[in-house]
Amino acid sequence: MAVQEAGGGRLRTEWYKENKMAGSVFGEQFRITTWGESHGRAVGVTVDGCPAGLPLCDEDVQIYLDRRKPGQSRFTTARQEEDRVEILSGIFEGRTTGTPISMLVWNKDQRSKDYSGIMDVYRPGHADLGYDAKYGFRDYRGGGRSSARETTARVAAGAVACRLLGQYGITVTAYTRSIGPVTISQEHFDLAERDRNRLYMPDEEAAVRAQAFLEEMLQETDSAGGVVECVIQGVPAGVGEPVFDKLDACLARAVMSIGAVKGFEIGDGFAAALSRGSENNDAFSRDKSGKLYKKTNHSGGILGGISDGSDIVLRAAFKPTPSIAKEQETVNSNGENVKIRIQGRHDPIVVPRAVVVVEAMAALTVADLLLRNRGSRV
Amino acid sequence: MAVQEAGGGRLRTEWYKENKMAGSVFGEQFRITTWGESHGRAVGVTVDGCPAGLPLCDEDVQIYLDRRKPGQSRFTTARQEEDRVEILSGIFEGRTTGTPISMLVWNKDQRSKDYSGIMDVYRPGHADLGYDAKYGFRDYRGGGRSSARETTARVAAGAVACRLLGQYGITVTAYTRSIGPVTISQEHFDLAERDRNRLYMPDEEAAVRAQAFLEEMLQETDSAGGVVECVIQGVPAGVGEPVFDKLDACLARAVMSIGAVKGFEIGDGFAAALSRGSENNDAFSRDKSGKLYKKTNHSGGILGGISDGSDIVLRAAFKPTPSIAKEQETVNSNGENVKIRIQGRHDPIVVPRAVVVVEAMAALTVADLLLRNRGSRV
Amino acid sequence: MAVQEAGGGRLRTEWYKENKMAGSVFGEQFRITTWGESHGRAVGVTVDGCPAGLPLCDEDVQIYLDRRKPGQSRFTTARQEEDRVEILSGIFEGRTTGTPISMLVWNKDQRSKDYSGIMDVYRPGHADLGYDAKYGFRDYRGGGRSSARETTARVAAGAVACRLLGQYGITVTAYTRSIGPVTISQEHFDLAERDRNRLYMPDEEAAVRAQAFLEEMLQETDSAGGVVECVIQGVPAGVGEPVFDKLDACLARAVMSIGAVKGFEIGDGFAAALSRGSENNDAFSRDKSGKLYKKTNHSGGILGGISDGSDIVLRAAFKPTPSIAKEQETVNSNGENVKIRIQGRHDPIVVPRAVVVVEAMAALTVADLLLRNRGSRV
Amino acid sequence: MAVQEAGGGRLRTEWYKENKMAGSVFGEQFRITTWGESHGRAVGVTVDGCPAGLPLCDEDVQIYLDRRKPGQSRFTTARQEEDRVEILSGIFEGRTTGTPISMLVWNKDQRSKDYSGIMDVYRPGHADLGYDAKYGFRDYRGGGRSSARETTARVAAGAVACRLLGQYGITVTAYTRSIGPVTISQEHFDLAERDRNRLYMPDEEAAVRAQAFLEEMLQETDSAGGVVECVIQGVPAGVGEPVFDKLDACLARAVMSIGAVKGFEIGDGFAAALSRGSENNDAFSRDKSGKLYKKTNHSGGILGGISDGSDIVLRAAFKPTPSIAKEQETVNSNGENVKIRIQGRHDPIVVPRAVVVVEAMAALTVADLLLRNRGSRV
Secondary structure (H helix, E strand, C coil): CECCCCCCCHHHCHHHHCCCCCCCEECCCCEEEEEECCCCCEEEEEEECCCCCCECCHHHHHHHHHHHCCCCCCCCCCCCCCCCEEECCCEECCEECCCCEEEEEECCCCCHHHHHHHCCECCCCCCHHHHHHHHCCCCCCCCHHHCHHHHHHHHHHHHHHHHHHHCCCCEEEEEEEEECCEECCCCCCCHHHHCCCCCCCCCHHHHHHHHHHHHHHHHCCCCECEEEEEEEECCCCCCCCCCCCCHHHHHHHHHHCCCCEEEEEECCHHHHHHCEHHHHCCCEEECCCCCEEECCCCCCCEECCEECCCCEEEEEEECCCCCCCCCEEEEECCCCEEEECCCCCCCCCCHHHHHHHHHHHHHHHHHHHHHHHCCCCC | CECCCCCCCHHHCHHHHCCCCCCCEECCCCEEEEEECCCCCEEEEEEECCCCCCECCHHHHHHHHHHHCCCCCCCCCCCCCCCCEEECCCEECCEECCCCEEEEEECCCCCHHHHHHHCCECCCCCCHHHHHHHHCCCCCCCCHHHCHHHHHHHHHHHHHHHHHHHCCCCEEEEEEEEECCEECCCCCCCHHHHCCCCCCCCCHHHHHHHHHHHHHHHHCCCCECEEEEEEEECCCCCCCCCCCCCHHHHHHHHHHCCCCEEEEEECCHHHHHHCEHHHHCCCEEECCCCCEEECCCCCCCEECCEECCCCEEEEEEECCCCCCCCCEEEEECCCCEEEECCCCCCCCCCHHHHHHHHHHHHHHHHHHHHHHHCCCCC | CECCCCCCCHHHCHHHHCCCCCCCEECCCCEEEEEECCCCCEEEEEEECCCCCCECCHHHHHHHHHHHCCCCCCCCCCCCCCCCEEECCCEECCEECCCCEEEEEECCCCCHHHHHHHCCECCCCCCHHHHHHHHCCCCCCCCHHHCHHHHHHHHHHHHHHHHHHHCCCCEEEEEEEEECCEECCCCCCCHHHHCCCCCCCCCHHHHHHHHHHHHHHHHCCCCECEEEEEEEECCCCCCCCCCCCCHHHHHHHHHHCCCCEEEEEECCHHHHHHCEHHHHCCCEEECCCCCEEECCCCCCCEECCEECCCCEEEEEEECCCCCCCCCEEEEECCCCEEEECCCCCCCCCCHHHHHHHHHHHHHHHHHHHHHHHCCCCC | CECCCCCCCHHHCHHHHCCCCCCCEECCCCEEEEEECCCCCEEEEEEECCCCCCECCHHHHHHHHHHHCCCCCCCCCCCCCCCCEEECCCEECCEECCCCEEEEEECCCCCHHHHHHHCCECCCCCCHHHHHHHHCCCCCCCCHHHCHHHHHHHHHHHHHHHHHHHCCCCEEEEEEEEECCEECCCCCCCHHHHCCCCCCCCCHHHHHHHHHHHHHHHHCCCCECEEEEEEEECCCCCCCCCCCCCHHHHHHHHHHCCCCEEEEEECCHHHHHHCEHHHHCCCEEECCCCCEEECCCCCCCEECCEECCCCEEEEEEECCCCCCCCCEEEEECCCCEEEECCCCCCCCCCHHHHHHHHHHHHHHHHHHHHHHHCCCCC
């Protein structure tokens, strides 16, 4: 009997030069796997580990997808995607059965040619160079898997997580905190306003100023960044694992995995570095009825990686959209220095559409750690 | 043959009320498992997945442990821990064999009684309440597993990761960027100075001012926060996975898993939210010899979750030490409102000792993603 | 700020009584997640980690699905499923891109009523009792997720794995070794015959006798078991991880995860327990050209959990189909002793349709360990 | 700022030719990581995920280690290992705290020179060829990590699992079923006898015959195989995950990961392939008190991958010890055909010492799935 000796060239064949993309899985107990490219047939996600008995229908997911869909204002891209979700498994008589939930959204509008001018060029602020270095090639058609369209699957899964959290009285609410220099004020804060303006700002006055600022950016063929804030209410004390899988560590990874996020804070965040222990410590107290409360919430709801029972408050800093029509210097894959102007439909700001993506990632994280926490006591 | 029916009370016995602590594992290919309590016999770590052939001895690890050990100045705790590491497996003739590397550090100085006064009280700024909520009990002796002593194991493993990265010409360098209101200046930046002062500040003048500020905190029985900055040099373009396991997302989780960290930034971080696309995009260019470079590094070395070949720059914001001698209001586990002063040996600032922990977590993250990246092309 | 204390009933709400089904994921680097129920809209699978550059189209997968589809003979069920696979992502210009490959097969023929008679009864030889004990309910419509229809997704993923292995010159070939008392003989072995008879037996004479035996079983309203043998050729020496993830251990888990498998062997298997070291050891030798070979292959191609470069030979024992029309004693969920006859379309033998499932599981295992092995040397 | 381009030789340095050994981790919720080499300083294991509150001391583990230690009879090796276990973490006041449990056993007796004669030769029946193909080198000193000494760590962890299972009334009992041609008989079965003879056979008469057979093997410088049987009692119905992580699939992987195991069966195993549905199906019934029972247990306690509440019965076939003093043909690493006689201390049979290892692996599997099952209902 012949023995196949290792090597012999067979393990290093030419076709095998390009390689696999790992890391499309998120979560341990409430685990999702996303798939699909910007210009493929569909994008989708499989949710493994959602408990049985949860009421769920397509429409529950659709309302979240509608919040991230483009074409809602002149500051978001004009593509006419319908983005109708279809749930293909895991539901019986309107409730989850505990088996994997498979969902997909068909791709409709796939104009590849818009992107053909940039197929050889490394766009500044984009991952083009990194992809070529990593894979030796890249799908230049709308970014392929690195397209923001990938977040469709995150939002669909996040909708299921929100629905699950709702059963425990937990809500996840994100909104635009700032756009460029314009920040919402505590005194004008009005959550209901968030869904009335296209910038998802819960402050009508700030939204007007932010829109004016974005008009200016459009005229200057430039773009702006901003900050999304997210408040998670109703999480009981005790959620989060105490060493590497701290609740804030997991939230940080989840939110930083959204494209364009460059910073993450919990509670007072960077301001805490300037504070003193006597100011930053939140005093616990019990009111006359014996109910426990914290006099302040500098911690943002998490102490030692474990929820402390108060509101969890996090912020994510988004950089300006890198795709701008203004002329930029760069290089192409032939080693030449070139100048480019990025044409096509690009938002001058990613923040408004990212609000629901932050909600989704926060909800997926809390749902996973909440289920993992079920083993912490019987 | 009798059938054991489920339930029957047997799965819910009384002894089983308290439960397991998950999450002591970090990394997928370069994977570490830490163990040990502050007042147990030892703390340690097993590194699974370190490639074979790496020169490694106890001393290589010891020099990292020496940097985190207490008792080095009046601003760090006075305990006389020796913290000698012993490598128990995975080394043959001075090199790694590819098998698991087990390391431990025996605990020497275990004065439990110092902590007995606070066993019933929920210390503000600590995880006491969360632990009780989660596990129904907590080891009040020095924090048990939630003690900063747990980071000993992280640093030992991080030393191995640094040694591995060194083989690729990758260096990981952290330092104190700010303490309270005192920040290092670019003009006085001198890395060699970092190891000359006990605050690990690479700016002699700032270190003097920071020491004066900490004296003030000590007098006021208060504490201070600060920022650690970390620069990773030599990482080739192409490291990081493009969806959920982005390099910056993984770094964020790793660094936020260190106790007391409340914020994380990459590159310009929160400042990027105030920038414009035309400013924030880093132009690529090639010099006359054809060498690729970036004219700026606002991205902090990562684009789309993948390293872009320039220096990776990250910052972590640490809150002030929560253990202060100043009187504080809180509650105890009997539901009473009480006042406490936390006695014992506590640093007025955690930042200097945390510098090497940030290095360790950054190195562990890069080592893991570097090995995972080996599958991206052959 | 109010603190949400743990418990308070909220973590134990009534709707949450039924729970999630874990374990729909297989593999670490070549990782698949299956989804879908027997009577849902579709069944499918997402393959994460398939390297880029592999030529792949729907038809490559379809040929494998056709081999498991029912209705091919009077010994397999009469349902008219079409089982056309659709690949929804991960392919560009006829080749894999390295991104997740999502595939689905729509369900067509869903006659639920056939199963309604048994909804309260624990069928002997089935998992009904276990499901009720575990989940508190079960989808009685064709078994839901425990239906053999779940293997459709395994076979689709296995087809991709086979295609990948083919690039390395590795082939995976399973066939029916025995049905009831009828076993193929080495002297009449003819692989080409396998696909000519509906029992997938590579021995024409044995197939005739096996058919006669199955006719007899049908007449007696009884069922039969059998053995599937699988040969994997072309695996180079060195594949498999040496402690818990031995190649044979992983193959055992993969094959035993197919419903109805009760035994697994590698090489001489149970016969090796009766052998002597001097007989069972395979002598290595080199022929005159220097080519290494083994004089025998009692090991079945695996030594110490690592492939030894010779053919890998494994066998799986399948129990008789538990669904029989013969009257059986059992209990119902009301605690009564009852008698049942299981009506409906049931094969008197599962072995022929399981042949391609064994191939799929073996291929998925080898593909995963082959990719994991790429880190073993550079 | 210079950009580090990928490649440039740095990722493929010479020192990096040899590589890492993956797969030293077993279990998902009750997760162990083993470490240590035959001739290193120690062997050990970290158990992550053991629930808190379990009474545990060194002696509880020691009694299991004593059962696998060599030097107990003339059929087991004569080395004088003491094998005293030390628990280093995770215990407080005699009970587990839920944190990682680290255990080690120091190596005492390390006579390397016994093995030096075989450092270039590929021993038949051993993994030498596979290791060289995989890693490019191997630790020839007693097998390094592939030594049976690695099972010390499995047994220590298994002892903790057994202790945990004991709290639920679950017992795991393995014994020698056969040695060469000598099989225990049901009529003489006496479990108490198991621990009275050194072959761990629960049948005094069979043990006498087996000893005579082994004397014969020693005289002929040959070796024998055998079968270990394991019975797990008290597992409630409902344990095991229904798709890939079936209870029997997980047991198969666990047991097949023990060196020298070539076959695995559950219940009737291979005999089921010869049975009929009407015989093989176990009838459920309720006795007059309403207690559920099965009239037979052909299933071996598992149906559809889920425990059915009756005794779980499994068998593992061990091949004969490959190390024999009889002359054998083989090749060396220089490509020459050579003859060898393996000297040194080798058991003519591995089965007796493997009995406790089978118990350990079975207990680890059931403990893990039992904890995973806790999420299946609240």
